[in-house]
Amino acid sequence: MELLKSKVEETSKKITQYGYHEGAGMTRLLYTEEWLSAQNTFLELFEKSGFQAYADDVGNVYGRLEGREFPDQVIMSGSHVDTVVNGGNLDGQFGIEAAFIAMQYLKDKHGSPKRTIEAVSLAEEEGSRFPYVFWGSKNIVGIADNDAVKDLTDNKGVNFVDAMRKCGFDFATERTVRKDIKAFIELHIEQGKVLETEGKQLGVVTSIAGQRRYNITLKGEANHAGTTPMGYRKDTVYAFSKICSQSIDKAKVEGDPLVLTFGKVVPKPNTVNVVPGDILFTMDCRHTDKEKLLGFSDQIIADMQQICAEMEVEIDVDLWMDEEPIPMDPALVDLIDKTLEAKGANYKRMHSGAGHDAQIFAPRVPTGMIFIPSIAGISHNPAERTQLEDLTVGVKALIDVLHELAYK
Incomplete structure (x- = not known):
């Protein structure tokens, strides 16, 4: 656990520097310089860890650990890299860091998985710069509306397409839908105080509220x-x-x-x-x-x-x-539940009152979510915090679940 704690701290420092302002929290908006630096850093981290590192047309970033038996069956984990204005450094970001750390741990301890594992840093979820949400995950599942964003501008009058192209990205040359994703797991801070109030370290999400x-x-x-x-x-x-x-x-x-x-x-x-x-x-x-x-x-x-x-x-x-409300995949919820129970984890089943990228994947791909506590339930705020111990427990839970899905 101590090794995982140090990896959590080390990785967070590398990514948090892009968009963090003392006293004002984190602002990392889609297709800005801070956003691009964070995505490029994830690419570097993935590559240095021996993963296949790449970005798609719109700027989603991936680290891929090829499966030795079923390379076309992908177990994906991650979250969004963008933030709200004056937010924290955990919402979205930590889910990507956790996927990276978990993959690195599994590779070092168990070698190549049976099924491919991919960590993903999704380009956008919040809609904080342009009035369009889930741009990253919607592109992966093939439901992004290109026409809806062509004329969008931010509060400074910058056009969506111009900002995207300035960062070196563009609309997908053809609409492709990932058919190889067999499961998507998103680790996320709760952004509420249920887990903290009830003294639980983990939440197994059963559904996302409509x-x-x-x-x-x-x-x-x-x-x-x-x-x-x-x-x-x-x-x-x-x-x-x-x-x-x-x-x-x-x-x-x-x-x-x-x-x-x-x-x-x-x-x-x-x-x-x-x-x-x-x-x-x-x-x-x-x-x-x-x-x-x-x-x-x-x-x-x-x-x-x-x-x-x-x-x-x-x-x-x-x-x-x-x-509409979006249920998580019942079989995957049960697998996460049984995996955590077998490890003696302190957890509960619960729903999510907030929206997440998981709700875009869930109608199309077996999807599950794991929550970790938020101190005082605070999120979308510079005061957003989670205890290092709980962050580490979350990474360990993700490791155990990915091991079940990709190695067994």
């Missing part, structure tokens, strides 16, 4: 705060407060794993002496069961419409994200 996201606008009547009697008002902040309170109460009654969030609220004119005539707010609803997700969110929208009708306030609902 998400429905809305932009909702209420239109009432802006008017003078001093001369408009309470009974004459069409106050959209008051309407929103009723909606928010009633909806959250219902979500609490529904209970886990449902979560409901009103994350953004913009009243207009947003000044002290005017009754707010307009308000824009967002709603994010998640559940691991499709029917319950649809049923609950549809009921909440119906409740909103009723509240607004009673208050003579107009409502406009824009459902702009509607992602």
Whole structure:
């Protein structure tokens, strides 16, 4: 374990230097100089370890350890190299580092595997620079929408295609779908506090929650705060407060794993002496069961419409994200479970409330995920941390699972 700990620290330092700013955390966005340096460093690490190192057309980076009996059966592990703005150095990055360390360990201890193992550093997942997500994994499974990104620009006006070509990459010359991937395993920090709260070092992910996201606008009547009697008002902040309170109460009654969030609220004119005539707010609803997700969110929208009708306030609902829950492969979940149990690991089965590259692979490739704890559940934040002991336990778990999949 001590050797693995030192490898974890050493590898993290090599990659974290690209995009880290003291006091501001990690910012490593798709097709930037920091992104390219990190990807090139992974290529160097893979090559120095004796792996076949290469990048695909769009910039996903791979380290390949060829299988001696079934080279066309690939066991893949990794995560995304990009970050949010002012994030941490574990979200995504650690999953790639862990895959690299695990492959290196297995090669040194057991030699060539029966099936090929590939570590992958996925080009992009977050959508932090351009409004398109999962660019890396979508290209691997053949569902990336090239037309959707051609005219995209970042907040500085830089075009997606120009940024990609500046880094030496381009659209795939032909749409290819990897048919050789027999399993995808993603190790990731939890980004929540369930494992830490329950004193567990590992989580075996059974599913990724579906998400429905809305932009909702209420239109009432802006008017003078001093001369408009309470009974004459069409106050959209008051309407929103009723909606928010009633909806959250219902979500609490529904209970886990449902979560409901009103994350953004913009009243207009947003000044002290005017009754707010307009308000824009967002709603994010998640559940691991499709029917319950649809049923609950549809009921909440119906409740909103009723509240607004009673208050003579107009409502406009824009459902702009509607992602179904994604189960992990049951056989692979059981294999991970049994492998960890046999090793005496301290773990639990759980779902993921956040989205991950695993959800892109899962409908097409047998996919599994392993979580390790996040201190205080903090992620997407410079304070993102996980104990070195837990990081190392995560790598060891990945080693054991990859050994089962690739060597037996």
